[in-house]
Amino acid sequence: MGILDKVSGAGRNVSDKTKNMSELSNLKRKIQYENDRIMEIFSDMGQSYYKNPEDLDTLKSYCDDIDTRRRRIKKMKFEYQTIKGYKTCPKCGAEVMEKFQFCGVCGSKLPDLNDDDDFAV
């Protein structure tokens, strides 16, 4: 019985919970990355406008890029909340069971994946 046998044996006991945990930290990292990129794009956009305010095509392409990333973040946030089984109130930040439509703390309507509402970046 070598050390390799012990390692592979432990690997088989990895529970769903552990799997979810690593998925969650993965998602968190990806959301953080997209948020950072958006901030960079905002800054590039400002520079581009400063240098050439007439170039609306370039500014538009920055906006499209931001929109795409925000949609990506929104999807990942819902994925994150689905794994965890709750959603976060956009107004007060309370954690609310996923099946609820309204926040139990402040009474705000909770976002839906199909909503096109704005969300915090």
Ligand SMILES: [Zn+2]
């Ligand atoms: Zn709330």
